[in-house]
Amino acid sequence: MNEEAKYKKISILKEIAELLNEGTEVNSVLAEVLKKLLDVTGLEIGWIFLIDGNGNHQLTAHAALPPALTNENYHRMCQGRCWCVNRYHSRKLTKATNIIECQRIEEAIEEKAGATCGLTHHATVPLRAGEERFGLLNVGAPYKTYFEQDELALLESVAFQIGTALKRITLTQKEQETALIAERNRLARDLHDSVNQLLFSLSLTARAGVEMTEKVDVKQTFSYIQDLAQDALGEMRALIWQLRPQGLENGIASSLSGYAEMLGLSIETKVTGVMNLPGKVEEVLWRIGQEALANCKKHSQTLKVSLRLTMNENLVQMVIQDDGCGFYYDEKLEIPSLGLKNMKKRTEALNGKFQLESSPGKGTVVQIQIPV
The missing domain is CATH 1.10.287 (Helix Hairpins)
Incomplete structure (x- = not known):
């Protein structure tokens, strides 16, 4: 490698480090880092999976993926498992690994799903910071079936930087959420006083x-x-x-019951399972429950409402139901109100499922399921 090439490599690696050190928006940072990494390695194809605590992977950044992997809105990359993801979950993937035949590509070839542009293999490396793991970095090139040790060492170094940056961004987001809650509390005190x-x-x-x-x-x-x-x-x-919300420190059920009573509703509450919820999930359930109870007060023409909260090992379910006047709702059509749309949006932001049932004279049921 001549001096000019060495200088370019060092310069790009410095840019990657600066991006990861200063960036705060995960998707845009990872997309730019992946682009620069491919440039410095001379590789052409890459993608990053972020994997959450429930094992769900998300295609967060990608570059030059062949049509076989991009058609149908990246369906093949977003669904199902593959060898690298399976090895990640089994914790057999702890460092940069030389040549993994791409299962997704093989399946695409078998199904004649489109051009593969010569991609058959890829190197893969986990994104981690200490014991915390965040996902996978995969890179490849047309007809490349072997990665040298120095290539793997470089990938591992960048992947570790990515993992460290993801941990920093996660901590920053938690600090911002804590600050937001503190500001809400301050504003609530000021309004009260x-x-x-x-x-x-x-x-x-x-x-x-x-x-x-x-x-x-x-x-x-x-x-x-x-x-x-x-x-x-x-x-x-x-x-x-x-x-x-008063009572949220005692749990979501207590808070929503108190809010219903403040609205003048008669609420029947049933809780199943131990409600030790992450802060984000509790906040979303509170906001959705609040909207549902307010809707009941305004529109249902009844003061009776029931709240059911059920939690198991990996799922929390909340059901708010009234036996009021109801309204016509067809799930095939667009949700009729902004409040209900916000409920759905909040639920799906946490990979949850929102379900609404209502018909004239038969009341309304709002059901929320969120993985925890």
Whole structure:
């Protein structure tokens, strides 16, 4: 390797290190790192799988994948297992491995799924930081069936940097979530201590005005002001609940039961399993439950609602049901309201399943399933 080539290699590796050290958005960082890695190694094809704690893999970054792997919106890369993923799960894959025949490519050839552009093998290396593991880095090139030890050493070095960066980004996101919760709590306290107290004082003043005057029109005005103040107090209490749910420290069931009672609903709660939930999951269940209970109060024409929470080893399920007026809903059509769309979006953001059942006169059922 001449001096110019060595300088270019060192320069690109420095750029990779800077990207990983400064980046905060996982997908864009990994896409750029993969591009630079292929450039410095002279390889052409690469992809990165991120693998979560439940064993689900996600195609997070890729470059120059052949049509056999990209058609049908990357279906072959996003579904099923392969040898490298299986070895990752069995913990037999601990370092950069020389030549793994690509199972996904072999299946694509058998099924005549499209051109493979000469890709038959790839090197694979786990992304890790200490004992924590995050996924796999795979690279290959047309008709390349062997990787030298120095190539594998370079891949392993970059993969370790990626793993360290992913751990840093994860910790940063957790810190941001903690800061957001703290800010919500501060705002809730401020609203309670200022605006809430002012509205309460306004309500008392209006009530005193009603009792102090004999004029009918003045009494009516003060009564109207008192009603408005009471309505505003109710809205403010609901907003404070949204920012800082009372009882969440005692679990999601306690929090949602308290919120339902604050709305004036009669709630029947049943909990099965030990509810030791990750913070993200608990937050999503709270927000969805809150929306569902508010919908019941506004639209169902009933004050009775049931809440069922069930948790097993790897799944939590929440069902909120009322026996109210219901509405026409066809699951083949678009979800009819923004609130319901948000519930679905929040659920699917955690790889969960959202299900809605309703029909006129038969009430409404909202069911959420989220892996934990």
